[in-house]
Amino acid sequence: MIPPLPTPPALLDTQAHEPLGALLARARQARDEGRMADALRMYGLMLAQVPSHETALLEQAETLAWAGRYREAAEAYRAFRKVHPGRTLEADLRLAQLAAWQNRTGEALDLLNGWLKQEHRQAILDAATYLSWGGRMPESLRRLRSWLEKHPDDREARLLEAKILGWDGQFAGARTAYGKVLAGAPSDREALAGLARLDLWEGNPGRAHGALDRMAIDDRNHPESQLLQAQVDLAEGASRAARARTSTLAAKPGPSQKDARELLEDLTGALGPWVELSAARTDTNEGLRLEDPLFRARVPLGDGALDFGAGQHRTGFRGQVRSTRETSLGIQHPIGSRWRASASVSRLSDLAGEPAWGHALGLGLSPSAGLDLRLDHSRSLAIFTPAALAQRTVFSSTDLGASWRFGRGRHALGAGLGHTDVSAGSTRRSFFGSYEYRVPVTGFDLRVGALTRGFGYSTSLALGFFNPERYRWNGATGSLAWRKGRAFEAALNARTGYQTVNQGQAQFTWSYGAAMGWNPRSAPVSLFASWSHSMAGLPVTDPTDPADYREHTFRVGLRLRGDRWL
Structure with missing residues (x-):
């Protein structure tokens, strides 16, 4: 019997490979389920068989982008463009999108420039979108409206115009643009979602619900609609429902995934769960030193959050050193869509040889979009200096404050009044007023403003810290971020003005600060640090020459984030 011929090695390799169609199906299923690493492995197996496989190259790059691995995604898109030059347009559009996602508007426009010169529709719409993301609203609308003049029935372009007008705070114009779309299609999902979003921005989540209810059932289950519903839930105080919707969306690849992840990060930052370790140190030219290592934790509770804190307060001044431990427990919770309540209790382990307790109660109201009112009452203890710690001085304070942001979010007004009873036998009254303007610049958050504040004690007493009968400060403020x-942030701030202490002459004062934060995408940790320096501010201990006073504070810390709810 003649033995069979051996199978060629190349054929053996081919038989050992899983079919490309099966690998592609598994990759897409893994991607839909949020298992990005598994999806990338499947695409890798496909490319090992056919290195130029068109679908695998493109979807591998898309998956890297959805996973937040932007640098690798850009390299993958460039490789796709090189291997398949006939699809250069698609690669350039995706590369521009990656750049825009990372706030690199100029780079995104450069990638689109050649297609813009050819008046390519998608390039024009994408350029308008990225310009608006970069805060360049007039240029964005100019490009878009130039296209709409020639193509007035372009639904996608009209919807984009409405979105950009809404982002710019031109709500009436945005409603008009959405109305033009709905005139031709009364149940258009994107137009109804846009109206709901405007209602949210105008502080009316109930009306936003109405817009969402006008959608067809399938349209309500669309990821964008579900993300919007999560934002409505959050505006109505239903944080748990918002988190549940957002967690599901954040795990699914697609156009809404990035926004869902960012909303999830915001929810975690506001309501937990996270733990934070920090340390701060303040030194003055008077010889005072304050050191405050601190541990904080926050976990979600119902639709609110529970806070726990533990720290050590150390104060030193002219040879005197005192230390006390503080623990605190607090809760914050919404009451419906407009009210917020908070309460906390704290304990100092050693205040003049005995433990001491403090508490704080707060109630907030948002009666309309951009307007916030707050009433607070607290019982706190003076721990500014060793002498103050020794005297067990107690402050019982009631404060009323208001803030209003208006004019497309560019203007803000703030004001407040306060009354404090001091256990040593005096009272303190305080006030402040502020105005802030957000300057519309590209790439930065620039704000300038004015501030006035003052306070005074009915009687200056020997409390271990400076308590003048009259203090006033008027000046200008500014900040740049x-x-x-979301990976890195750096900020500078400064203020300058004149202060008067008691009946003395006005003195020029100024201060500055710097802060930075790092939030790497690869780990659930955030690092932060800040530095501030004050020249001729309000003295803590020695009021003989306020003009000579110097103070600086350094703070550093880290926060570990979790993703589970109670």
């Missing part, structure tokens, strides 16, 4: 996506 730069962000690289």
Whole structure:
């Protein structure tokens, strides 16, 4: 019997491979279920068989982008463009999108420039979108309206115009643009979602619900509609429902995934769960030193959050050193869509040889979009200096404050009044007023403003810290922040003005500060640090020459984030 011929090695390799169609199906299923690593492994197996496989190259790059691995995604899109030059347009559009996601508007426009010169529709719409993300609203609308003049029935372009007008705070114009779309299609999902979003921004979540209810059932289950519903839930105080919807969306690849992840990060930052370790140290030219290592934790509870804190307060001044431990427990919770309540209790382990307790109660109201009112009452203890710690001085304070942001979010007014009873036998009254303007610049958050504040004690007493009968400060403020996506932020702030202490002459004062935060995408940790320095501010201990007073504070810390709810 003649033995069979051996199978060629190349054929053996081919037989050992899983079919490309099966690998592609498994990759897409893994991607839909949020298992990005498994999906990338499947695409890798496909490319091991056929290195130029068109679908695998493109979807591998898309998956890397959805996983937040932007640098690798950009390299993958470039490789796709090189291997398949006939699809250069698609690669350029995706590369521009990656750049825009990372707040690199200029780079995104450069990638689109050649297609813009050819008046390519998708490039024009994408350029308008990215310009608006970069805060360049007039240029964005100019490009878009130039296209709409020639193509007035372009639904997608009209919807984009409405979105950009809404982002710019031109709500009436945005409603008009959405109305033009709904005139031709009364149940258009994107137009109804846009109206619901405007209602949210105008502080009316109930009306937003009405817009969502006008959608067809299938449209309500669309990821964008579900994300919007989560935002409505949050506006109505239903944080648990918002978190549940957002967690599901954040795990699914698609256009809404990035926004869902960012909303999830915001929810975690506001309501937990997270733990934070920090340390702060303040030194003055008077010789005072304050040191405050602190542990904080926050976990979600119902639709609110539970806070726990533990720290050590150490104060030193002219040879005197005192230390006390503080623990605190607090809760914050919404009451419906407009009210917020908070309460906390704290304990100092050693205040003049005995433990001491403090508490705080707060109630907030948002009667309309941009307007916030707050009433607070607290019982706190003076721990500014060793002498103050020794005297067990208690402050019982009631404060009323208001803030209003208006004019497309660019203007803000603030005001407040306060009354404090001091256990040593005096009272303190205080006030403040502020105005802030957000300057519309690209790439930065620039704000300038004015501030006036003052306070005074009915009687200056020997409390271990400076308590003047009259203090006033009037001046200007400014801040500048730069962000690289959500991964890194650096900020500077400064204020300058004149202060008067008691009946003395006005003195020029100024201060500055710097802060930075790092939030790496690869780990659930955030690092932060800040530094501030004050020249001729309000003295803590020695009021003989306020003009000579100097103070600086350094703070550093880290926060570990979780993703589970109670």
